[in-house]
Amino acid sequence: MSGYFMYRQMAPFGSSTLLTVDLGQQYVDFFAYFRHTLLAHPSGFFYTFQKALGGEMFGVWTYYLLSPFNLILLLFSDHNLPTAIFWLTVLKYGAAGLSFAWLLLKTKVQKHLPVLAFSTSYALMGWMIANQLNLMWLDAIIILPLIIWGVIRLIDTGKIRTYVGWLAALLIINYYMAFMVCLFTGLFFIWYWLSNSADFKAAVASLRRFVIGSLLAAGIAAITLLPTWYSLSISKTQYTQTDWSFKFEYFPPKMLAKFFLGSFNFNQMPKGTPNLFIGSLMVLGALFFFLQRNRKPLTRWVGLAITAILALSLCFEPLDLLWHGLQFPIWYPYRFSFVVSFWLVWLAANALQPEFVPKLWQLGAVTGICAVVVAYVWLNLKQFSFLDQSQMLIGTLLLVAATCLIALPDKRPWFYQLAFVCFVIIEMSSNAATSLNRISYVTEPEYQNYQRVLATQSNRVTSADHGWYRMTPTFMRTKNDPLSGQFNGGSVFSSTLEKSMPTFMGDVGEPDGDGFVTYTNGTLLTDSLLNMRYIMNQQTTGGELSNPDINSVSTRADLVDYKPIRKDGLITTYRNPYALPVGFLANSQILSLENTTKDPTQYQANLWAALTGNARDRHLFSAQNFDRVVFDNVRQQTKLTGAILQKTNLIKPGNITFYFTPKTNDAFYLTLGSNLIDSNVSISLNGRPLAQYPTYRNTIVVNIADHQKGQQVKLQLHLKKSTLWLQNFTLYQLNNQQFKAGQQKLAAHPMTVTHHSQSRITGKIKVNQASATLMTTIPYAKGWHVTVDGKTVQPKRVAGIFTALKLGRGTHTIRFSYWPPLLNLGILISVLSLMICSAYIYWHRRHQA
Structure with a gap:
């Protein structure tokens, strides 16, 4: 061989x-x-x-x-x-x-x-x-x-x-x-x-x-x-x-x-x-x-x-x-x-x-x-x-x-x-x-060029900021980029991925599957909640990828709300000023939140409202109409969301073009059902291909405009088959000011991390009221052992995935440490089995002798 x-x-x-x-x-x-x-x-x-x-x-x-x-x-x-x-x-x-x-x-x-x-x-x-x-x-x-x-x-x-x-x-x-x-x-x-x-x-x-x-x-x-x-x-x-x-x-x-x-x-x-x-x-x-x-x-x-x-x-x-x-x-x-x-x-x-x-x-x-x-x-x-x-x-x-x-x-x-x-x-x-000979392989330059870019960009962030945070690129070679790039991210591909992870990510509009998730479709809200403090973005020129070894999989017009802190050639790194800490005080409504909707924007709003305690936040996203729709070799429809588009002439290309002009500088998002994947339709935004992870099984959220008041936005769908189902195809406007007000409220009572590693987090937090809920974006797991001021407490699962604690008045030291469930029992059984095996072999030798 x-x-x-x-x-x-x-x-x-x-x-x-x-x-x-x-x-x-x-x-x-x-x-x-x-x-x-x-x-x-x-x-x-x-x-x-x-x-x-x-x-x-x-x-x-x-x-x-x-x-x-x-x-x-x-x-x-x-x-x-x-x-x-x-x-x-x-x-x-x-x-x-x-x-x-x-x-x-x-x-x-x-x-x-x-x-x-x-x-x-x-x-x-x-x-x-x-x-x-x-x-x-x-x-x-x-x-x-x-x-x-x-x-x-x-x-x-x-x-x-x-x-x-x-x-x-x-x-x-x-x-x-x-x-x-x-x-x-x-x-x-x-x-x-x-x-x-x-x-x-x-x-x-x-x-x-x-x-x-x-x-x-x-x-x-x-x-x-x-x-x-x-x-x-x-x-x-x-x-x-x-x-x-x-x-x-x-x-x-x-x-x-x-x-x-x-x-x-x-x-x-x-x-x-x-x-x-x-x-x-x-x-x-x-x-x-x-x-x-x-x-x-x-x-x-x-x-x-x-x-x-x-x-x-x-x-x-x-x-x-x-x-x-x-x-x-x-x-x-x-x-x-x-x-x-x-x-x-x-x-x-x-x-x-x-x-x-x-x-x-x-x-x-x-x-x-x-x-x-x-x-x-x-x-x-x-x-x-x-x-x-x-x-x-x-x-x-x-x-x-x-x-x-x-x-x-x-x-x-x-x-x-x-x-x-x-x-x-x-x-x-x-x-x-x-x-x-029938199998194709990745070339060494393809792997090494991308690995060099990812490692360089992530290292420049982590070497300058030693705090606890997450970061995400808008480009991807594999869903396991965070593991090779050594940064806390939001994507993974593993046969042993906890089921609660793709469930949550799918609920908030991210591509997911049995064994993988990709954080490629973040919004201002999810970036804030999940402490996505840094975003690495590749610039594009003339609709084409600037670097053939770097595959853009995310469209983020809302990066204009973030602060660019570094530009290295084609890669610009942004700092998110709205990123919440890993732990913060939240309203107790979060403890009883259940997902009752299949609309990812509505679930994001419900989650945010449960954290802030403000019922108005359930309406952070509002559905909007397009100003004009042009059908080219596609039968005209009056109702778009859920419509089934059909080509008039099956031989010729079929396109449908949507136009709208934002009346505010708010962020605008588009939801796409699982039928609107790359094999069925190609999508362009303002004349450029929409960068998007190609497959997903739940409705995703795509950012298509932000700070574009008075500027026309053109969205075009190119049918790849004779028909296309516009599944969950809806335009939404985020109320930026209301979102920022909620973010300021949650950020006002942070848990300050004093020490952290991959399996341990220690922080301090001050509680002024008699009872409060500490919300963290640490995924809930039985292996987490939590102490408050040295006393073991039982954490609570919230939103089906995260960990929360009930706290009383005062300044508290919180410690999270992870140890695999059943490992101690496994060690004990292994030691006993080795002893029994050794004794059996010794007895067998003596018996034969």
């Missing part, structure tokens, strides 16, 4: 990188956070305000970052993370092959040169090629053979140490893939246990050891499993699938096409069939395993049953759902198919022994099966976008050549073994190159 990557000029050997899809849009920023936390800011290990508005990080560590290979990242700067990722990827490929080779050698299933063939097939299997970008999953491929070696040792010798140690390690490193490995390990144990138990007593003893070993491994890993369980309970498990049916997800024989060379392309990532490619020799070897009469019938029949279960899991919805922890995956389907590839390669390694010479009937049976598969795939070739006729021809020829290689009578000479290895290496390498 190193040679292929060098040929593709991947950094450090060229200007390309391995960054693509989630690796380039998500994981690389987590790797930057990994470096920052271990090298400079350890307080962010359990919690950070760089994750959206703030969030726990234990789930992030246990899913993305606990691989020991990640220590390599500490040797590289943020600027050179693409090079670090190259070495991570190459080393994990190598480690996967090494671990499988170790299994074959320790079990004596194979020896000498052929070991290289089987380990290469395992390391370069189709699943590995398709998922090399999901670096955090690859440790499971490395550790699986070691766990299986532990199972074999447990049954053969009664020793549990290897099994317990490696299973515990995988449970700690990546609980998600470990779950799939645990299911497969149970199946493998059944097969090997039934095949090798000498008598009933020995079988019972092996079963007892397996159960005890599994429980001890889980107990040892409790230090991460229990806090992770809590993390998942407030994030990913909130989306657990409850609507499923007993059905096949596709016609099962379609998966057979994945055994042909190059059976992967980009379209297979979001929704495809399982990645099963393991090479011709391995497929044939697995088939021959079931035809070898020198094996126990029980071994073959149980093996066949397990193969059937695995095959059924690859197409039958309930089993597929089970393997994925009752959650259908978003992108990368059939993530567990690596265990199927392991199983098939393992069967092939057992079958293709040097002394094995297939009989004529065996050759006929296998040839017949292959002929049927080839015929089916060839006749249905148009259904497989990843295959063409040349691939089919090559795949068929490889099957023929592999059959001839296996049929040779004498397999012991070194030149036969060398040919066997070379055949596998050539085929597996060809599949990797064919598949990966």
Whole structure:
């Protein structure tokens, strides 16, 4: 793989990188956070305000970052993370092959040169090629053979140490893939246990050891499993699938096409069939395993049953759902198919022994099966976008050549073994190159130029202002920019994002989804409430982006209300004079606020009114009419909001242009329903493309004018399809003066932060009345421990997401400190499990002696 990557000029050997899809849009920023936390800011290990508005990080560590290979990242700067990722990827490929080779050698299933063939097939299997970008999953491929070696040792010798140690390690490193490995390990144990138990007593003893070993491994890993369980309970498990049916997800024989060379392309990532490619020799070897009469019938029949279960899991919805922890995956389907590839390669390694010479009937049976598969795939070739006729021809020829290689009578000479290895290496390498050539990658300059701009701008702010605040850019490379740029922001993309975060952000008009939020659509009100003290904005010229490496995703005409404090080339940084502190006294109405509207501007106003206690603030935003609307090749409508626009002539472009002239210098905002996304319509403002994050599932708020009294504003919609639903398309005017009055009232009683880190905040506040409510924009979480003047208090959840306290008269010292729920219990269970495991191993040794 190193040679292929060098040929593709991947950094450090060229200007390309391995960054693509989630690796380039998500994981690389987590790797930057990994470096920052271990090298400079350890307080962010359990919690950070760089994750959206703030969030726990234990789930992030246990899913993305606990691989020991990640220590390599500490040797590289943020600027050179693409090079670090190259070495991570190459080393994990190598480690996967090494671990499988170790299994074959320790079990004596194979020896000498052929070991290289089987380990290469395992390391370069189709699943590995398709998922090399999901670096955090690859440790499971490395550790699986070691766990299986532990199972074999447990049954053969009664020793549990290897099994317990490696299973515990995988449970700690990546609980998600470990779950799939645990299911497969149970199946493998059944097969090997039934095949090798000498008598009933020995079988019972092996079963007892397996159960005890599994429980001890889980107990040892409790230090991460229990806090992770809590993390998942407030994030990913909130989306657990409850609507499923007993059905096949596709016609099962379609998966057979994945055994042909190059059976992967980009379209297979979001929704495809399982990645099963393991090479011709391995497929044939697995088939021959079931035809070898020198094996126990029980071994073959149980093996066949397990193969059937695995095959059924690859197409039958309930089993597929089970393997994925009752959650259908978003992108990368059939993530567990690596265990199927392991199983098939393992069967092939057992079958293709040097002394094995297939009989004529065996050759006929296998040839017949292959002929049927080839015929089916060839006749249905148009259904497989990843295959063409040349691939089919090559795949068929490889099957023929592999059959001839296996049929040779004498397999012991070194030149036969060398040919066997070379055949596998050539085929597996060809599949990797064919598949990966279809994937595009981020170039190193694209990554480094943006990273340099973001780091420079954020560092200039944070080095000058050491207080507690949030900041946001109007441009974005990824939703995890705050993690790589090291600033408290409002955006994130993480599978372990607390569900309350996208719920709140969607309610106030920000783009959100299951696992992501982006703070790209702020208003004067939300900027103030969320303490967005600084905004970094890229200037545009002539409607085009000034820097191709910087993608503007936000339109903020209301930045004229803020003070520009620095201009570095194309980037201007603004200070928000209306940013409220992280904590301030508010009206007690906030404690009982519930969201009863789907209109984000109304919810913002209701939230503000509950904080100020002023009922008039519920009308901060008022709906406005456009002065004039021009329809071009679009059927005219009298009522715009909710209207369905239709082109008059389907061939010609369809446009609708809105004009209005503000009569005040207030800020004007436009709401856009989830149907008005980039794939349906393009929007221009005053002749320039409207900078906006392209996808959203709830109604968003877009700022289109501010301080433009008497200046005509032109908004144009360009239909991309024959019809367009103007969902929640409404113009609103914010009462700037009333907003400022409310802001001054809330800012009059701040909590002054005296010390802060990512997981601790200490502040002082003076309360003049007998009872008051301290409102904070710290996201509520059970892990927050709060004291007032040294006494523990129970915080309250407000607006479904934030933390508030009830305070009495006087000057108070408030301390917030975060500690992951269930971590102490996990530590206790892990320590006890280690002690029990050590005692068991000691007892077993004494008993054997």
